[in-house]
Amino acid sequence: MVEDGWPISEVAARFQVSWPTVKRWVDRYLAGEPMQDRSSRPRTSPNKTSKSVTKRCVSLRMRLREGPVQLAARLDIAPSTVHRILTTARLNRLSYVDRATGEPIRRYEHPHPGSLVHVDVKKLGNIPDGGGWRYVGRRQGERNRAATPGKPKSKWHNPKLGYAFVHTVIDDHSRVAYTEVHDDETAVTAVGVLHRAVEWFAERGVTIQRVLSDNGGAYRSHLWRDTCEALSITPKRTRPYRPQTNGKVERFHRTMADGWAYARCYTSEQERRDALPDWLHQYNHHRPHTACGNQPPFSRLINVPGQYS
Structure with missing residues (x-):
C-alpha cells in the first residue's frame, strides 16, 4: 500500500485478513514503529479480580478444601471466577478426590425427604x-x-x-x-x-x-x-x-x-x-x-x- 499504492481491500483479500488489520500495520509502518507482534492483552483491566481476593481464595482452598461453589459463597464472587483462580494456581483438582474405580458413577436420589436415610x-x-x-x-x-x-x-x-x-x-x-x-x-x-x-x-x-x-x-x-x-x-x-x-x-x-x-x-x-x-x-x-x-x-x-x- 505504501510503496505500490495498492488499495486496502485488495491487500486484505490477498493476505486473508481484515482491512482494519491492514490499516493498523500500515499506520505503524508510516509512524516508524517496530513491526514485531504485540500482545493483545489490554493495558488496564478494571474488572480484574483483585490480588487480595485471589490470595484469600487460594488460602481457603488449601485450608478448607471446598469446591468453587462453596468458595464463591464465602467470597461473594462467581463460581466460574473461583474455578479460573484455582486453575491458574493449579489447585482445581485435589489428588485425594480422584478415585479410579474403573466403573461409571451411578447417581440416584429419592423423591422426598425421609424416603431413605443413610447411616454410618x-x-x-x-x-x-x-x-x-x-x-x-x-x-x-x-x-x-x-x-x-x-x-x-x-x-x-x-x-x-x-x-x-x-x-x-x-x-x-x-x-x-x-x-x-x-x-x-x-x-x-x-x-x-x-x-x-x-x-x-x-x-x-x-x-x-x-x-x-x-x-x-x-x-x-x-x-x-x-x-x-x-x-x-x-x-x-x-x-x-x-x-x-x-x-x-x-x-x-x-x-x-x-x-x-x-x-x-x-x-x-x-x-x-x-x-x-x-x-x-x-x-x-x-x-x-x-x-x-x-x-x-x-x-x-x-x-x-x-x-x-
Whole structure:
C-alpha cells in the first residue's frame, strides 16, 4: 500500500485478513514503529479480580478444601471466577478426590425427604491435650499424648487415647445431616442415635421410612432390627465390600473431616467435639451444596415449622 499504492481491500483479500488489520500495520509502518507482534492483552483491566481476593481464595482452598461453589459463597464472587483462580494456581483438582474405580458413577436420589436415610460411623483418633501431631509435629504430639491424663496404657507402655466414633444419619433427598459423637460403635449406641435422629427429623416435618447401612456388627444385630420394626422403618444393608452404595454418607464424612475434624489445631478432644454443632449448623443451613442446586440442604425441607413465616 505504501510503496505500490495498492488499495486496502485488495491487500486484505490477498493476505486473508481484515482491512482494519491492514490499516493498523500500515499506520505503524508510516509512524516508524517496530513491526514485531504485540500482545493483545489490554493495558488496564478494571474488572480484574483483585490480588487480595485471589490470595484469600487460594488460602481457603488449601485450608478448607471446598469446591468453587462453596468458595464463591464465602467470597461473594462467581463460581466460574473461583474455578479460573484455582486453575491458574493449579489447585482445581485435589489428588485425594480422584478415585479410579474403573466403573461409571451411578447417581440416584429419592423423591422426598425421609424416603431413605443413610447411616454410618466415622472413626477418628482422639486429640491429646495441647494438640495432635498433624499440627504440632510428631515429636511434640508424642509428648502431648504422654502428658494427657486419664488414658489406658498398652503393654508396650505406649499411651492410648482411644477413638471418637461419629454416628451420622443423613437424608438421601435433602442431604440434611444429624450427627453425634460417642466413645463406641455398639448396637446400643447406634440404636440410641437412631431414636434421637427420628425425633430430630420429625420436629422438622420429616418421617423416616427406610434406613440404609453397611454390614457393621451394630447394624446386623437383632436390637437394630427390632428397633427399626418398632419405629416402622425398613432396614436395608449395602452389598458387602461395596461402600459406594452408601456413598452419600461416606462423602459427608469426608467433607466433615476436612471442614471440622482436621480443619484447625484443636488443643483437646473436648474442644473439637464442642465445635461440631456450629459446623453442622453451617453445613445444614448455610453451606451451598451442588446436589441441592447450590442451595443449603435445609432449603429442601418444605415442612419445617415457621419456615414460611
